[in-house]
Amino acid sequence: MFCGNCGNEVESGSTFCPVCGSPVEASNKKGVDSKKVGKLIAIVVAVVAIVIVATVGLKVYSYIKSKPTDKQLELAVNNYQNGGIVTTDGKWLYYNDNGLCKVLLKDGSKQTSVSDEVTPEKMFYAGNSIFYYKFPGIYKAQADKWKENDLKLSVFTEDCFQTDGKNYYVTGQGNSDDSGVYSVSVSNEKKRTQISDIHPTRLLMYKDYIYIQSGFDSINDMPNENFGTWRISKDGKNKIDLMGFCPSYMVFSGDRIFYTNEDRVICSMSLDGSDEQIYEDTCVNGGLNVTDDYVFFIGQSEDNYNNVIYRMDKDGGDITALTQDDCSSINIAGDWIYYVNEDYDYDIYKMSFDGSYNAPIY
Template sequence: MDDGSTKGRIINIVTKLKSGDQQAFEELYELTHNKVYFLALKMVRNHENALDIVQEIYISVYKSIDKLINPEVFNAWLSKIVVNKCKDFLGKKKDVLLPEKEEYEDNDASEAIEDTSDDFIPHEVLDKSETRNMIMALIDNLPEAQRTTLLLHYYQGLNVEEIAAIMECPAATVKSRLIYSRRQIKTGVEGYEKQGVKLYNVAVVPLIIFILEAYAKENALGPEAAAKILSTVNAGVHIAHAVTAQTAASASKFRLLHKFTTLSIRSKIIAGIVAVAVAVTAIVTPIAVMVNANANQVMSSSSMPAIQQGNWIYYVWGYYNGAKTRAIFKMRTDGTQKTKICNDFGSDLVASGDWLYYSNQNDNDSLYKINTDGTERTKLNSDNSDSLIVLGGWIYYQNVSENNNLFKIRTDGSSRTKLNSESTGDFSIVGDWIFYRGSSNYNKGLYKIRTDGTEKTYLNNQTVLFQEFVGDSIYFLGDNFELLKMKTDGTGITIISTDEVNSFYVSGDWIYYCNSGDNFYLYKIKTDGSNKTQLNSEASCSVYVSGDWVYYTSLWTGADVGYFCKIKTDGTTRTLLSHEGGVTSINVE
């Protein structure tokens, strides 16, 4: 259970995160991830699965934190997310433990009163791992709902009413489960003592609390595992984190990757960005964007905050009348005629014809569309949607509400269709095939499936991050964010560069990328891995190429922090395009 000082810190951090301080997310993770992991571990009883679930939990925390009205109930709110994610994994919609009338009806009402005395726990119990294992086994062997209730009460420190809300049952049922679980543990302890195991008549409640805390400490995630989860989470929620060369070594385990994938060269996109500073990191959430393409083009799920269509740029999160505003805007490609389209905090913005499609973070990431002139705003469904692609009258998306499975729906909101049963990461559409990455350890690898959901094919077990399709090749980032390519049948994997790549774009025979291993400087390299060339000396992100120009966002260059820039493909003629820090990307046709 959290002590008062820890609870106060968490409340303060959550308040900062809700107010837009994105660096607070990392602080929150550091304070809470071990408790989250242990609770998930005890529910799903598998280390690897618990790690996957922890990733999903913190992605949900980040995306949903604005929905938490009162930071003081964060612990209960977080615990509910943990329980729901674990129940989803276990394939259960509702806990079922005992008969419907589960209230405790024993005549011995004294057992309903907890013994919360701070009884002395002898060092023989403290020191002997064998004894601790025996007590933990009693807890592990409780029926699922009793075990979960016990963990929420004695480990998470939640009260009966909070647990009832999480478990969706009456408070009396929670009390009954606690009574039954204490009784079973007490009976087990007495049985051990009869076998000669000395427990010195320690009261059950202090013993439970001690064993849970001891086991959680023994099973805490190591720094490397915790950092890997954080990196994956931040990639999933599209945070980028720039670090200087001097601090890179110590901060590398927390380096955050801006999720970036691109469309074909003919597709019009604008690269996304997260504005960061050197010592005090100022992070702006990037928003996925995409424009429609014909059936012969490659479409990729993306995470970029603005798109261009004709002479207009559409984007999310900017400054309006002097104040930073989470809304959807448009402006001319020369920066004039800036107009607010609507007040929705849209993510995964996609333009198709006269319509913008997006996930509305003001409404649980439900799927919306709106005319580019700001009229006919329409809610299409209530799925928690992510990574949209609009193609051929269909919207393809990850349904976070259903384990990140792939879905599609007509652009008028009809014909909602589930396409796969895997937790899905980045995906692209090539012709009538969807290529996608399994997003957890238990379905890791690259898959393809028809756009109608048939002919699912497993291609390989390669980690494929942020893929871009060019011809018969897939360019992608591997486990260590190195740049690789392979054929579309999953064979012929080749290393192009071992640099730690933040974002990249393939144009002709060249790949342009931001090298997070070298201060996020902009580089280019031939698709065969030759002729590596540095193009600038400023931290950059979200590269996009059009003609002879490379468009990117400056991460820090004095007054140009987070501004749009362009530079010739030979590294000359660097030009500042946007003087408004809230606008985070640009593309000029």
């Protein structure tokens, strides 16, 4: 215990303080108990530690939630090339029905209007946000707390935008001195770095690489200087000339690229451009997409009257027509195909992979 007058520690049972001589019993209640002080310090330290851990945990959770998964990015790049008519966060399917709407992905019920004012032309979901093109720029919004955010990025066309959650990858200002491919930090949009001087007409991103298609100059209608399809790493290094043309469709699955050649025949190659395969019995007329097991494409029906959806095994075997109506824009979400039925007011239809179920989305 301690002396209430001078604070000096005294032995238990003492009547007077050996330092100042003051009575101990009468003033001991005002003294400082070292055990109580120790407990108080321990409690304060524990509370501070909990606050720090909780704060760091929330930041880590927020980062993980905002970082797109590889599967999200694969769906995003493949569907966006096919019109970007639908997108999904795994629970809800988002689509444009004279305004952005959503339905439950699995059973298609509970249609809900997200925004009556937003009618995106093309869209994809990455991390916890929907990205969409609405002339003349790219917008970002969280669907659960809808608030439209104009990214104010310099995007030459809707096909020249990709994101991995850490950076945006965009084109410069058309054919001016600002042309090329740029990496823009998501956390600081003023941090803008040129990673390639190739002028893109389309940007694609898969895994650790950016794929640049450089087609025709939109002003002079002449081939760009670096005409063709290129692959670079995200820092702009390791440039590879993949092919001397720009495929109309170029989608990704696993370690393969599926694309259409100049005769619209489906081909595939490894991610580095090697091991090319050609699927001779195909001709794409308006859509190419891929899942883990199948390749889906739009080609002419046997009577050459409609463009219908076909399913093909990845090895090129068992090509089967799934629809009879005129179709466009093949998108994949979950275990379903979504497409535009041009014979029925251009409504979005939902179809199973084997074609046994085929009906309007809602």
